[in-house]
Amino acid sequence: MSTFTQKGGFTDLAATTRVRLARNVRGYTYRGLGLGEYKEIADKVWTALQSAPAIASDFTMTEVRAGSREAAALVEKHLISPDLARKGGYLIASTDGGAAIMVGEEDHIRLQVLGTGLCPKECMETARRLAGLLESQIQLDYDEKLGYLTACPSNLGTGLRASVMLHLPVLAAYGGLPQMMSWAGRQGFTVRGAYGEGSKATGSFFQLSNQITLGLSEDAIIDKLIDAATGVIEAEKKAREQLRTRDEIGLSDKVCRAAGTLKTARCIDTAEALECLSYALIGLQMGYLRGVPAQDIMAAEQAVRPVLLGGTAGERDVKRAAFLRAVSEKLEVLD
Amino acid sequence: MLCQHCGVNEATTYYKQNINGQVSEMHLCSACAQKLTGGFGGMGFSPTLQSFWGDSTVLQPGLGGGRRCRTCGMTESELRRTARAGCADCYQNFADILTPYIHTRQGSTAHVGSAPAQEQSDPVAALRAKLGDAIASEQYEEAARLRDEIRRLEGEQQ
């Protein structure tokens, strides 16, 4: 089995990297398609993958049933969009979840590659390889001037949306976000709360992604993303150091209490779990805690969400606490 | 409330933008609003604000118009309202509406970057990709060299 999930650096501040390419198949419109047409397109994608048997053997194709529980779980895992979960379509994904091709989004095909930490280059390389495989077998909507054609003009050209999920609790808590957002905006990037509107418990995760897809090459977009992400990471680190200077006791108190809660709680809701995990990440990065890799805490961030745990609310809180105790077993407070 | 761009002056102007259905807001002082909207000239490379202008003033969602894309059935008024193409041909059929919109939104209307293998035989396209990168990274000497090369090749092709 091959690994499609990429790995990168800055794991204590960058949770995940995602590269997504939008493509449309020639001969189909972008609206009013039914499941039958999406099945035809999914079959084309599947057949194209079979031309590279070594790669194809790692992929499985599943129907995403509109509004199903499985579809909701795929959304939580960032494998499909909420839109696809609602409408239904097809998902062709690698066994490790690192590479996924969604059929039936706003665009016929969305190919995405995921990684942990900051790894846009690595993700792009894999995405390019997979896209090349599809393109060698499937005629796509492409225009010499506008590039790859997409339903929304904001994806035209490269069809590339590259993003990094950043953990920015101190910038968020002390009002540094608007300034950082406008800085990112001037670089051609947007910053969004990771779990969108309507969900309060975001755990201070923000997604930085390119806004411009046309007139820049894939490599230029990726390089700019790395620069922008590094800039934001530096800003968060600086804000943390300022906080340490201002109120070291207050900060270390919160970090150490969070570690205690993670290691001992018997019943914990999502909001408190996310808050504690957030402080644990700060503690690991700032040298108050050690013993657990930051990416394990990042992964726990995802795993404690209700849809993935299942069961009733009460059962989930107990399950969540047990899971967190296991994750934080080796977490140590440094004096 | 302070201006979210400079963090110094009192915000006097409020902007809202909608990108792929994600709505975000910005409060600006008049100096920053001026700088962000006017200072970039017609190039439109201020995505934060230009996408706002793009949606509201370029597409003019209130306008009707009886045209219809023959391939997918998209009507002019629906296109203006949704800011979506219904098929590849919409980009031809509604070019007069979409081209200025793409320009304000993306700051460019010329693709640079990879192309499907079957389209790659064109050496000019490859050079254009490099030209875009050179301009983006402010390597103007390199850009001038590439531009000359493209002109030369295009001259040969004609």
Ligand SMILES: [Zn+2]
């Ligand atoms: Zn200002």
Ligand SMILES: [Zn+2]
């Ligand atoms: Zn059309």
